[in-house]
Structures are given as structure tokens and as C-alpha cells.
Amino acid sequence: MKMDKSTGEILRENREKKGLLLRQVAAKLDIDTAILSKIERSERKATKEQIIKLAQILDLKEEDLLVQYLSEKILYEIKDEELGQKALKVAEQKMKYMNKNNSND
Amino acid sequence: MKMDKSTGEILRENREKKGLLLRQVAAKLDIDTAILSKIERSERKATKEQIIKLAQILDLKEEDLLVQYLSEKILYEIKDEELGQKALKVAEQKMKYMNKNNSND
DNA sequence: AATTAATTTGACTATCATTGTCAAATGAAA
DNA sequence: TTTCATTTGACAATGATAGTCAAATTAATT
Numbered sequence A, B: 001m002k003m004d005k006s007t008g009e010i011l012r013e014n015r016e017k018k019g020l021l022l023r024q025v026a027a028k029l030d031i032d033t034a035i036l037s038k039i040e041r042s043e044r045k046a047t048k049e050q051i052i053k054l055a056q057i058l059d060l061k062e063e064d065l066l067v068q069y070l071s072e073k074i075l076y077e078i079k080d081e082e083l084g085q086k087a088l089k090v091a092e093q094k095m096k097y098m099n100k101n102n103s104n105d
Numbered sequence C: 001a002a003t004t005a006a007t008t009t010g011a012c013t014a015t016c017a018t019t020g021t022c023a024a025a026t027g028a029a030a
Numbered sequence D: 001t002t003t004c005a006t007t008t009g010a011c012a013a014t015g016a017t018a019g020t021c022a023a024a025t026t027a028a029t030t
Helices: A007-017 A022-029 A033-040 A048-057 A062-078 A084-100 B007-017 B022-029 B033-040 B048-057 B062-078 B084-100
Strands: none
Touching (some): A007 A062, A048 A062, A062 B062, A084 B062, B048 B062
């Protein structure tokens, strides 16, 4: 599981590998080329729907791309936080706890 | 580190322990009583600034309250996601990786 | 039980972040 | 040097978040 590349980098690499133009992929996503350009350079975030479509278009495993995308969203949330690391750990604990006791809810 | 209580519950418990009224605490935060009421019942999220002030007002350790608060924000981000657990793990990995190589940036 | 004080609810507004378009500027290829 | 692809930045549209206010409800006092 490669953790070094950003979602944007992955998208660009794979688009180029397929010889597709920004214009072409953007059209399939029904957005302006400019946005896709920004997404690939991590200047903007994609939406979940766009990620799903992109996985299809670029023949990537949807789950992998989504996990990558979501993890970036999480990090974005705490990127400026001293306590980010601690908060992440606690979040994981809570998550486990929730899943253990998810009988109701 | 108690993980079972929500930020709201912690806030309410400690406000009541001190015998303070919503009205009084809300005044110090310079917001309407209604919002604080909602925050304590987890119907709304507090802002970071409010959390910091609340830690002071209620004599709670700022770091603990902030970690609690941030972890809740993270979970909120992935609460509806199948892949939340995986995304959290990947986020932690990335975080570690970043901190290891944070020489520049 | 009646009154008063505290909290909750919900409709509404204001503010801010996000997502998008568009046109012009830049860069790369032919 | 023209043409095509990408990038940039100003702006508009949308959506989410944070807030006010007044009325309804609940809890305490007398």
C-alpha cells in the first residue's frame, strides 16, 4: 500500500499512463478542465463522487482510491494541529469501541 | 483517558459540577444560551476557540479537551464511511511518515 | 397549584468554506 | 508561429456551519 503519493499524483500518473487528456477526463466527470488540473496538483479536493468516477475511468481499484482519498481528508482536518497525532489515536480507539458495541444504533 | 463520554457530556458534567448555568457560561463565551445547550447535547459542534475558553472556564486541561474534541471531528468526517477504519489507519501511517521526514516543509 | 427561572426547540439569518465557471496566461509540441 | 494542453486567478453559485431570537417545555420555588 503506497503511502507516499498524494491522491492527485496517483490520478495524474494514471491518467497519463492511459494517454488521456485533462479535457477528456474532465468531460467524463462533467467538470471544467481547470478543476481537474487543480485536483491533480492537490490545489483542490475532489468530491467522493468524482473519486469513484475517476477510479472507473482510470481502472483503479475503487476501494484503494477511496481509502487514499479519505485518509487525506482526515489529515487535512488536523494538518495544523499540534495534537493531531494524539487525536488520531483517540479517534481510532473510539472507532474500535463503537464497532465492538454496535449492537444497537 | 476516558473515551466513552462525548465532548458535550464532559462539558455538561463539569459545568454542573461547578454549579454554573448555561446562561452564565454562554455569556463568557459570548454566544447565545441556545448554542451552548446544543453543544452540550451534541446537536452542534463547538469551535476550537470555544473549546479552549471552556477548558479555562471549567478548569479542565486544555490539551485533553482539545484532543477529545479533535478526535470527534475526525470521526465525524468518516462516520458514514464503510472504509473509515482503513482510512484512519492509513492516515496514522502517513502522519508518522510525515513526522519522520519533516526536515523541510 | 402558580409563578418564576432554566433549558430546549425550531425557524430564520449571517458567515464562511467549497465547488464550480470562465477567460486569459503560460507552456509544450508540431 | 500556430495550435493544443495545462495552469492561473478572479469571480459566482452552492452548501455547510455558526449564530440570533422567540416561543415551548421542563424544573424549581413559593
